Amino acid sequence: MDSKQAAMELERLYQDLSVSEQKFKTVADYTSNWEYWINPSGRLEWMSRACQKVTGYAEEEFFKDQHLLESITHPEDATIIRDHLISIGSNAPCTEEIEFRIIHRDGTVRQIQHTCQSVHDASGNYLGRRSANRDVTSQKQAEKEKHYLQAQMLQSAKLASIGTLAAGVAHEINNPLTILLGNLSVLVEQVPIWMKPEFRERFDVLAFQKRVQHMEEAGNRIAAIIGTLLNYSRGDCGTYPCAVDLNQCVVETVAFCKTLLQKSGVEVVCDLAPERPFIVGNIGCLNQVVMNLLTNARDAMDSVTGERKIVIRTRCQGDLSQLIVSDDGAGIPGADVTKIFDPFFSTKSPGKGTGLGLSIVHTIISKWEGSIEVQSKPGEGATFTVSLKTAAALPKASSQKCAA
Numbered sequence: 001m002d003s004k005q006a007a008m009e010l011e012r013l014y015q016d017l018s019v020s021e022q023k024f025k026t027v028a029d030y031t032s033n034w035e036y037w038i039n040p041s042g043r044l045e046w047m048s049r050a051c052q053k054v055t056g057y058a059e060e061e062f063f064k065d066q067h068l069l070e071s072i073t074h075p076e077d078a079t080i081i082r083d084h085l086i087s088i089g090s091n092a093p094c095t096e097e098i099e100f101r102i103i104h105r106d107g108t109v110r111q112i113q114h115t116c117q118s119v120h121d122a123s124g125n126y127l128g129r130r131s132a133n134r135d136v137t138s139q140k141q142a143e144k145e146k147h148y149l150q151a152q153m154l155q156s157a158k159l160a161s162i163g164t165l166a167a168g169v170a171h172e173i174n175n176p177l178t179i180l181l182g183n184l185s186v187l188v189e190q191v192p193i194w195m196k197p198e199f200r201e202r203f204d205v206l207a208f209q210k211r212v213q214h215m216e217e218a219g220n221r222i223a224a225i226i227g228t229l230l231n232y233s234r235g236d237c238g239t240y241p242c243a244v245d246l247n248q249c250v251v252e253t254v255a256f257c258k259t260l261l262q263k264s265g266v267e268v269v270c271d272l273a274p275e276r277p278f279i280v281g282n283i284g285c286l287n288q289v290v291m292n293l294l295t296n297a298r299d300a301m302d303s304v305t306g307e308r309k310i311v312i313r314t315r316c317q318g319d320l321s322q323l324i325v326s327d328d329g330a331g332i333p334g335a336d337v338t339k340i341f342d343p344f345f346s347t348k349s350p351g352k353g354t355g356l357g358l359s360i361v362h363t364i365i366s367k368w369e370g371s372i373e374v375q376s377k378p379g380e381g382a383t384f385t386v387s388l389k390t391a392a393a394l395p396k397a398s399s400q401k402c403a404a
């Protein structure tokens, strides 16, 4: 090759290099991530222009002050960055994704998602790390708002079921309270009279005992109702599971919903297994399961003009205990069957349903490693079957009855 050919070849190589450099610059300058390359001794080799948008500082400022990244790191995340930068000296492959906060030049805090990988030349020599930093501040903020909104919705779902519960409790307590107060006022009136010597012989011990006995029974009934109410507030479904009587839950919940169901003209028929199935769970959460299935069944019968009936069955199937709730309501369209357990899915008018009932039921049942299935056809009602592992070696008792 003569000198003219060599010059032409050099010129061609130079042109190729410029095109390649131009391509690299175009990609690097327009990348929205804040990217950089740090050599094994911790010095910055290259930084993308996007650093200005993410941090408020230009590339030159990072080159001038090699500790700028550490300086703008949020003080609470300083150790995350320090530990990570130390690891750059080693040739170990880096797959770790870290998150840290920086203080932007405008004073705002930005959440950064950081990934990096080791860089090697053609001969395999370690050249440091290439890092990509993504500003995920608005994404994190949106997630936070979504969680807040979900928590608010959960709270209103809870309040709605407390409302249902309160109506049932008020009705249930009212009867024994009337008995208690009625007998008490008779005694308050009569006792001073009986105490007078001239009326002593009129004192009827048996009648007195009977009144006190009625009062005691009424007091015990109120205590039992309050005890059951406390069962609803035993919240955490995952911890401290114990053996829970499925039949008892059905009886208690039906009693609480009695007023509500009667008002809606709904008859509830309970067909409870005589073996008295016990499951491993938490009574408060199991009551919530029964309550949600029951109120859904009732709501599904809003449009039913004739007889409105809900059948609740419990049964033992091998090592499983089952709770089966059937109604003659509107049924569920095929397209909705896969969605009904999703949080916030509801076909009820706004203000009537949050769409959280079945998702809460599903979460509880899954926590206890059980299953819930639904069988339904539009216009032909729905049957929900909950299957849970039976608790081993527990006392058996006779069947229980309930009605509403």
Ligand SMILES: Nc1ncnc2c1ncn2[C@@H]1O[C@H](COP(=O)(O)OP(=O)(O)OP(=O)(O)O)[C@@H](O)[C@H]1O
Residues within 6 Å of the ligand: 157, 160, 292, 296, 297, 300, 327, 329, 330, 331, 332, 340, 341, 345, 346, 347, 348, 352, 353, 354, 355, 356, 357, 358, 359, 381, 382
């Ligand atoms: N027994 C049923 N019959 C017909 N549709 C049902 C039945 N149970 C649930 N659904 C459907 O599933 C949807 C979701 O039920 P879910 O209990 O999760 O929410 P919701 O009842 O609408 O509201 P919430 O329970 O929060 O008050 C209901 O809106 C309804 O369309």
Ligand SMILES: [Mg+2]
Residues within 6 Å of the ligand: 292, 295, 296, 353, 356, 357, 358
């Ligand atoms: Mg519901």
